[in-house]
Amino acid sequence: MSRPAPARDLVGTAVSLVLLALLFGAALIPWWPIYESGAFVLCAALAVVAGLGIGVVGAWRAWPAWAVAVAVASAYVVLGVPAAVPSRTVAGVLPTPAGLVDLLTGTALSWKQLVTVAAPVGSYQTLLVPVFLLTLTGAAVAATIALRTRHPIAAVLPPAVLLVAGVSLGVVHEQFAAPAGLAFLAASVAWLVRDAIAKRRALGGARRVEAALADARRVIGASAILAVALVGAAAVAVAVPMPQRTVIRSELQPPFEPRDLRSPLAGFRTAFAPEVEDRPMLEVTGLPAGAGLRIATLDTYDGVVYSVGGDDGSALSGRFTRLPYRLDQSDAVGEAAKLDVTVLGYDGVWVPGAGLLERIEFHGPRQAALADGFVVNDVTGAAAVRGGLEPGDSYTAWSVVPEPVDDVSALEPGTSVLPPGADAPEELVRRLDEWAPRGGTPGERLAAVVAALHDEGYVSHGRPGEEPSRSGHGLDRLAELAADRPMIGDGEQYAVAAALMAREIGFPARVVVGYLPDTDADADVQTAREPLVFRGGALQAWIEVQEAGGAWVQIDPNPEVREIPERQPDEPNVVSRPQSALPPPEERTPVDDLGADPAPAPDDDDGADDPWLVVLGTIALVLGVLLLAALVLASPFLAVIAAKARRRRIRRRAATPKARIEGAWEELADTAADYGIRVPPGTRAEQAASVGGLDAVVLAGVVDHAVFGPGGPREGDDDRAWASVDELRRRFASDAGPRRSLAAAISLGSLGGYAVSRRGARA
Template sequence: MSPYLALLRARWVDVLVPFALVLLALVPLLPVFGTGRLVAAAVGGAVLGTLVATLGAWRRWATLTVLAALLVAAVLGSSLGAPTTALAGVVPTPQTLGAVGSGAVTSWKSVVTLAPPLGAVGNTLTAPYLLALLATVVAVTVSLRTRRPAWALLAPAVVLAVSILLGTAREVLSVPLGLTGALVGLLWATWRTGRLQQGRPVAVLVLVAVAAVGGTGAGLLAPGGNHRLVLREVIEPPLDPHDYPSPLAGFRSYLKDHREDTVLTVTGLPAGAPVRLATMDAYDGTTWAVAGSADGSGAGSGTFTRIGERVEATVPEDAVTVEVELGEYAGVWLPNVGRTYDVEFAGPDAVETARNLYFNRTSGTGIVTTGLRSGDRYSLVATPVIEPPVSALEGAPLARVDQPELSGVPEMVVAEASAMVAAAETPLARVQALVGGLQEGYFSHGLEGDAPSLAGHGAARLAQMVTDELMIGDEEQYAALMGLLGRAVGLPTRVVMGFAPQAVASTGPVEITGDDVTAWVEVAFEDHGWVPFYPTPDEDRIPQVEEPEPQDRPQPQVLQPPPPAQEPPEAPPMDRDEVDAEEEDVPEDEPLSYTLLIVLGVGGSLLVLLLPVLLVLLLKLIRRRRRRTRGSGSGRVAGGWAELVDRARDLGVPVTAEATRREQAREVVESLATGRSTRRRSPRPVDVSGLDTTTLAGYADAGVFGPVLPDETAVSGYWDHVESTEGRLRRAVGRRRWLRSRVSLTSLRKGR
């Protein structure tokens, strides 16, 4: 049997336990990625790290050699970190190396800014791959090459903490995982050091069971609102929906410019299902707008995040695939259907478009920051929203939803809302009272040949609807008005804009024109979600015009020019360069978040990479401090000599452990003078004329075996002598050899 296999056979427990603990610490990332590729990346990285660590222990590699081997292993296994760029998902390509190289810095940002599940998108798997690779190298190396195995548990603990920070908020696995990993690791470390007494395993197993059950129970019974801290909840994606014009502000443009034109062509649209464009729950006195996390609207409005592999983690069996091709439609708002679970773009710009897609799961609204244009194609996996029957809503309470505060609501609208629901006793009755009252109004688009009806839904326009003798408008005004009326009487309402084709076939393409544009209101009911209501009167309900009325027709034509002035938000978001100076608050937040993420990514990667070196330096510092400050005077003097001998061993000087101190002193001087070394490559001889190791050994023997115990002054003086000797030794061997000895594990492997 080869020496390497003999090492693995003799120390398999010391290899297996750190390996398993690192993989256990990566379990919280499973719901984040939601793909088997994560398992491959974690296991593959852990296997490569274990291989490097065991080879380093067998060949007694120095720290720099282990780091070089680690870099080679990371390159060979780079396809695990970016499988979509590798040949057949296995063989690395130059693109794979570039993706993993950049992913060492950027993948951490992607993990916390993309909405789960991430799948194997881009180079996001680089983060768990590097965590597994680096952590196993550190843990297995410490386990095999030191006499303090408990330090090997530090690497899995760090990985578990990072996994929790990169994970999702609603998970209870971290408590039992942390307890199980800690107790198993402590049990192994106790057994490794020979301190596990007979009868203790039973007590430890009982402790493990009680802690795991108690921790899991505490996690399950904890209040749902107390989420743990994760980075994705702290670092908001750099997207403010207010940077883009409200889609409802351009409602009339579809009727004026594209009434007969094909705006969308949809294939596979479920019968009766509308196409949703955007959900709006914020009002500022001028327009209904899409809210999000950037305006502090709270959880009710949801947040816009970049999606990973899918919009939702799981797709129900009854979901359907809907194909969408854009015609005359252009804008940033993504037309979708019902509850969307996945979006997949097609065409030459599909990758770039998908990379700029942000989706708000709570409101079902998508934004493509680079904009959509005629000819773009994509497919949706969605389920249509099923409206509950009225009988099911009769006794249903309203849902508790956090929504942004409204501003600029006219007082007469609030007064009208109270009057309309005065006789209603249930939530459904209040909604029906508002819908019925508004449907008593009249319908008009205000176009040529229609009754006068101004566009827009600002405060003055909606106040005019409730104060004029004739309430008149179209879906834009009635939906906007009901949204305000409902909020005024305590109803959780939001306004939705979209398209409702007149006839929908179960299969085959459906052409949606500008005349199909519509808007409606949704009210949140407990156990039923957001239920749609349509307050707009029938299109054939138009005001009857008296004979003298035609004389007043020129008036609407005089007033008609103002509507274009009410639609400045239709300016493309790409033209915002001219107003950057007025919106300095947004650019200040975005670079800060990105800078913080880059600093965290670079700092975290460097910290993990330098963790072996820092750990070795820390162990040596603790050992030196213990030798100098603990024990009796004679013990501290002996510790000073032991410290000097360990420095010599780290330099590659062969020192016999069983020899006397004077013999060891001669061995140090002779080995340095002749170039003898335990290393494979013998160093050059050095000048040892300035070393007085023999005198130092004599002082140590006198302090240990002398008739009088050394006092504090003697101990301090001896350690000063040791430090001066180390300084002369450092100058003799040179800076490079001395620095390499500082990170050598030789003295940590040897017994004291």
């Protein structure tokens, strides 16, 4: 490596460092959606400053490569804890021993954790380590390349790697894609211009005014190339239909598996045991009026048990991810709520909440363990914590809770597709037709069903002294509920029956298990934001249906607790007479279509579910995204190559032979400038001698005769001139080798228009 540049050109070094900082700033844009925290900005800025500083000092002191590597490792250890693990510091500055251990272990382990935790992650645990390590190392390498090598243009590669890593490890956030790409493109072109200007000044031999004019033309040309690249990239983004971006995070399996847990609805009756019914379970402040405190949301019914997430695990409601910071609920419709929850007697993995969770903060001695084990499902808002909650735990949850429904009959069904499940039993369908005859709107039929359950249903938990009522919510139990007179059950049966009938009507519907305020006093407490204590007997099950706007609204189908009349004789089976005319076909709904299609015949199987096709499709998608990213990154270089090709074509196809011959000489001068060959002032013969080779001398003679000779150029002189230029270009490429030839092809040297030969070569 040469003597350090900072000792010779402080201004040039400062400009290079500013441009490198801009490159890294643009490359860090895709990382913002991962963190969305001020700690990320501080961490990235510290890494850029430290890395560039190490590169400058290493160039100034002429450190060997191993010394630069040791300096980077030392900076990582010294600055890593306050920058990347701020929770393990003293006064936010001094690292603790535990912080150093976390930093070193996070060097290897934080990468996997980063893509398995729900974004944004903030400064959670050691998740800032990847961006700090990549940025620190990349900045040091980029500064070293820029200040100590003969190819400073390659300093654009480390920030490019950081950009690609941010896209790969990040989240699907289209609003940051275009700004990141365009900002990095602009910074890259600025670096190319800086490199070309530095090379121009290193050649020497030109007067100061000519150099200034050449630099001005260079900046104008680079700006034009940037404009072309930006317009082209925007046109591609608009014209090409892009599939949903796939990143590493979107392909990883979630860490929490709810299918391994017992359904909360299966143990519904245990809450009404004498020793549990009056036990205080939860103390809640801030629960909106009319809202229930949800424990779990169930969307899959197999005819025996209502559970979470589908039997095959494919349903989005069964995918839980870690939440170290917050979820973006800006598109959710409802009322913002802040819930303060204290666990009294409740214990279980499900974390009670309301609506769609935005952020949660645990308190107490188990705060760190609870935060580390917390997972959430953004589709349903359900949350859980590994190991479960215990009495004494507390937390604050910020959520968006849908507004209560005033008029169920005005609802229209939403479009969500839930996991397919068992159909409602025949007895329940007959009750549906009795309560809500076909012909009304879906909302009117649903309102009629809820009203009938309230009017005709009676509550019994099957405890000693109560009317017999069998537990369970399988199809046989629901058929028994529909056939009994009077209808007797509890939330376990009424919620499942209401959900199945709502789906028959056309509404996407799911069952929720949680706690419902059931007295006017509780409603007054909710309004006054005073603590509300839920006891075990307040456990309830209700349903949520999706309306046309996309919101999931709460509907309670449970009848009030009242005296149960004597049982009536079983209703005899009704045998209907065949109708003389077939009724018109019923209108199908999205829910009807979930499981109605018969399995395709063997001949109809197009292999859409073939796992190999899925793998090949994923590979093709990833390759396509990488190819598009490569084209965007390469667009400045491709624009330079295209500009030179257009210039060469214009010269070669000039209107007159004389112009074509002069264009050939200008092409030779530009080619020599791109390869770093200095063409001194003088006659064309002298300049040809400096370039070397018989072809250059022949070309100089042809040009001189065409310009100064009597009668102008001879026939065929223009073809001979361009043949000489082509041969010289091949010779330059052969002597320089592939790497220098590529550098010459993308060099901006000839685009500045400073070749000495154009400014008055003498005959």
